Amino acid sequence: xxxxxxxxxxxxxxxxxxxxxxxxxxxxxxxxxxxxxxxxxxxxxxxxxxxxxxxxxxxxxxxxxxxxxxxxxxxxxxxxxxxxxxxxxxxxxxxxxxxxxxxxxxxxxxxxxxxxxxxxxxxxxxxxxxxxxxxxxxxxxxxxxxxxxxxxxxxxxxxxxxxxxxxxxxxxxxxxxxxxxxxxxxxxxxxxxxxxxxxxxxxxxxxxxxxxxxxxxxxxxxxxxxxxxxxxxxxxxx
Ligand SMILES: [Zn+2]
Numbered sequence: 001x002x003x004x005x006x007x008x009x010x011x012x013x014x015x016x017x018x019x020x021x022x023x024x025x026x027x028x029x030x031x032x033x034x035x036x037x038x039x040x041x042x043x044x045x046x047x048x049x050x051x052x053x054x055x056x057x058x059x060x061x062x063x064x065x066x067x068x069x070x071x072x073x074x075x076x077x078x079x080x081x082x083x084x085x086x087x088x089x090x091x092x093x094x095x096x097x098x099x100x101x102x103x104x105x106x107x108x109x110x111x112x113x114x115x116x117x118x119x120x121x122x123x124x125x126x127x128x129x130x131x132x133x134x135x136x137x138x139x140x141x142x143x144x145x146x147x148x149x150x151x152x153x154x155x156x157x158x159x160x161x162x163x164x165x166x167x168x169x170x171x172x173x174x175x176x177x178x179x180x181x182x183x184x185x186x187x188x189x190x191x192x193x194x195x196x197x198x199x200x201x202x203x204x205x206x207x208x209x210x211x212x213x214x215x216x217x218x219x220x221x222x223x224x225x226x227x228x229x230x231x232x233x234x235x236x237x238x
Contacts, residue, residue, distance in 0.1 A: 004069060005030070017064040029069035032056065036072035036210055040080045040164060043206040048197075048237040050230055055168040055212025057099035058124065066097065066123060072210065073166050074105045077112050080164060087111060090160035090205070092153060092196055093130075095170025095212035096122060096180045103128035113160035117152055119173075119181045132156055138181045142188035145173065149192050153199045165205045167196050171214030171225035179215045189225050193232045201236065209233055 003009055005026050014021050035051040042049035057073060058066030077089040090113045091106070093099035098118040106112040113131045120135035127133065134152045136145065157165070172180040174189060184192070200207045209229060214222035 004064065013063060017069055018067045019069070026069070029056070033070045033072040033075045036076040036166070036208065037079045039208040039210070040076045040166065041083070041085070043208040044080065044085050044164060046237065048207045048209070048233050050209040050233045052211060052226075052230075054210030055093075055095060055170065057093055057095060057102045057168060057212065058097070059101045060104055065101075067213075068101060071101045071105055073099075073102050073168065074112070076166065076208070077106075077164075081111065086163035088113070088160060088162040088164075090156055090162035090165045091115060091168070092156060092165055093117070093168040093170075093212075094149060094173070094192060094196070095168050096172040096177070096182055097170070097213060098122075098124060098127050098133070099130065099168065100124045100126075100128040103130040103133075106131075113156060113162060115152055115156035117149055122179070122181050131159070136182060139183045140173075141183045142185055142191070145182065145184045145188060146191055146195065150195050153196055157199050157203050157205065162205060165200050165207045167200075167207055167209045168212040169193060169196075169209055169226070169229040170212035171216065171222045172212075174214070174216055174221060174225055176216045176218065176221050177214070178217055179213070186221070186225060186228070190228045190232070193229050197232055197236045207233075207236070 056068035058068035
């Protein structure tokens, strides 16, 4: 992290992240992590909160990759633990790519439970081990996707015994996504959000939401999918 902020990354490390290095890129990444910290604190105070960025789950302790510089989820989980407001956190990562950085960072940490539901054949090719990984075949549609998500979220919430949930609401399982490889519709993703929000509400879990990935051929589709998540959060917060 110190080398990233000081501009001392090698050309190879910068290529792995996928963004050109600049002081502004570092500042943006820090603020995005700070916003997830604040979303967690706001969720603990008011039940639900959304960071309109974050979800950079491919960042590891010693390097970033896949457009992820810092792992905001883990930064935030550790910060609210340090605040003394939570003991255990459950990470519900439904971005279509595995939360490999999050899994690696928390593998030996029993206080952060990591769930990742992702495409089996998608990036990253070498997967890490989450507490619960669910791999989906290419072209998975709404019915299979929702059945897998519902079972996985229920199990994660039950096993984690957490005080706070962080939900990475990636828009990239969408059928029109350039990188997703799945075939989930917008309505299917809205239903996915409902499953997550209902599971957290039933368990009395405060919920912090981050955006994670979205690469639809039509950018307005990605915006629609994120917006339906935010709208669900607004309803849930009432
Ligand atoms: Zn993704």
